[in-house]
Amino acid sequence: MENILKDVRLEYVSRACHLDTELLQSAQEGKRVDDSLKKRAGEISARRGEEQAEADALFLCEELRRRPVEASFPYREPETPEEIMAMFPGSAPPVFTERQLYDRILGAWLGRAAGCLLGQPVESWDRERILGFLKASGNYPIAGYLSSDVDEDVRKRYDVKDEPGAYGNKKVSWVNNITCAPEDDDMNYTVMGLGILENYGKDFTPMDVAEYLTLNVPVFMTCTAERIAYKNILNGILPPRSASYGNPYREWLGAQIRVDAYAYVNPGNPRAAAAMAVRDASVTHTKNGIYGAAFCAALIAESAVCQNAREAIDRALAYVPGGSRLYEALTEFLKLCDSTGEPEEMIRWIHGRYDEKNLHDWCHVIPNDMIICLALLYGGEDFSRVIGLAVEAGFDTDCNGATAGSAFGMMYGTAAIPEKWTKPLNGKLMTRIGCLGRTEFTSLADRCVKLAGK
Known part of the structure; x- marks a missing residue:
């Protein structure tokens, strides 16, 4: 090795x-x-x-x-959790039967796992390479998981490798190399959120998040902002300063991939989900990094009660500060989507403004949240198209596939996710969070249902 x-x-x-x-x-x-x-x-x-x-x-x-913010800066961006949450509108949680709740939550877990697995093998590939590989392997538009079992000339042309894998996996997570949903930070963090709720309750604090993170997540299973914050915490630099001290990744998307569990236990209650997301995110991120977390948590929570993706997105935007860069970017993007019938045109628009070959753009919340919205809007009720678009668009493929898949599963339930996406998962997720090892999605959903009822 x-x-x-x-x-x-x-x-x-x-x-x-x-x-x-x-x-x-x-x-x-x-x-x-x-x-x-x-x-x-x-x-x-x-x-x-x-x-x-x-x-x-x-x-x-x-x-x-x-350094102070220049007086000419046109945005007004609150930073403390209290300031951010004070801007949230109210929400009245709906009533679900236990069967309805279980199906939505299980759908969200499965949708997240499928979207993550689809994007994982090509994470860090640029879009040109992704599309080239998809077309050469006969999988464009995406109709199924990506496989490394392709012609040798395709392997050489696109530098397809089977080893080493990421996050402790021995092999790269092509579908032909897995026996369940493989370990990944996107899935680990969802299990982490569930663990935080079970250990500290729904009123957990940023300090609780910091403790759970450093007790239960191996440091090199984290990335970018989380890894810097982890280092800060170990050196006694605690929240909220852990998020900003020497942390250049503070507006990247690490916080928003940690929030799904908060939506799963608050279906139809975006205010509660977003508030939990803000408290969690403030340990590792600032400003738009926190707003992205609130947006994604609210989006998934709203998906439990909305009729379509546009309704859920519009309602989730209420949890993003209106004077922020993220709010301005998403509202401009959504307005353009209203008059554009083809997702490819909007993908080109994103790439014209953000450079996926620049690490900062590649992992920043703004272009990636645009892609999540695009996938849900243009994919509609077709799960394959939703997660397919999230990956075909490039940037952070597994993160965007996971979040889009999670929102879809929460909105439409398990029946809307075709068997070709769930069967390779074999009903199980590999995670070392909480020393679980291989754990069943049904067990994870049961734990969320139990918390949602409290």
């Missing part, structure tokens, strides 16, 4: 490696990033790997954090 500790695993705890991301993030937050700062950042990054370079990088990150 190849040892990737130094070259891969430690990269996202190194501030010197990603100072370019910090400069982009700070500028997008309305802070002045001048040429002298860029020069200093370049000099520090050139010394990456040196102990002093890490100290200098952290000093620069903190200098940027303390």
Whole structure:
């Protein structure tokens, strides 16, 4: 087995490696990033790997954090959980029969797992490579899971590999390499949310999230913002500062992939789901990173009671601060979708504004939330098309496939998810969260139903 500790695993705890991301993030937050700062950042990054370079990088990150937002910045973005939640509208939770509740929640778990598995093998591929592989393997538009069992010339042309896998999996999670839903951070975090609720109750605090994270999630099973926050917590830098201290990934999508369980136990109650999402997200993210978490939690919770995706999306937007960059971007995008019949045109529009080959754009909440909305809007009642679009669009494929699949499953239930997507999962998920190992989706759904009834 190849040892990737130094070259891969430690990269996202190194501030010197990603100072370019910090400069982009700070500028997008309305802070002045001048040429002298860029020069200093370049000099520090050139010394990456040196102990002093890490100290200098952290000093620069903190200098940027303390800089005021320019007076001309057109957005108003609350940062504390209390300020964000104070803007939420009220919601009255509906009444479900236990059978209805179980079917919606199980559908959400299965939809999330299927969307995640579909996107996992091509996570980090750019769209050109994804589409090329899909067409060469006869799976475009996407009609089923992706397989590495393709002609040798296709394998060579698109650098298809079976090893090593991610997140402790021995092999890459092509459908021909799995025996259940494989371990992945998107699925681990959903189990983590359930564990937080069971251990601390629905009124859990950010400190509870920090404790559960560091007790139950191996550090290298986290990525980007979570890994930096984890490091901060171990060094005694606790929430809320754990989210901002030397953390250039604070508006990436890590928080929004942690919120599904909060929606599962609050179906039709977006206010409660979004409030839980905000408290969780504030441990690792700030501003739009938190808003994305609130939006996704509200979207999935609303999906339990809405008639279609557009209704759920519109209602979920009420939980995103109206003066934020995320709100402006999504409302502009949705308006364009109203007059555009073809998803491909809107995918090109996203790619024209965000560069998936730039790590910051690739993982930022804004383009990825656009893709989630696009998949649900244009996929409609066709599960295959929903998760297919989420992956065909590029950017963070497994995260977007998982969230779109989760919302679909919550809206339409298990019967709307074709067997070709559920059968390869064999009813089980692999996760090391809570030392579960292989656990059944029916058991996870039962646990959520029990919490939803409290």
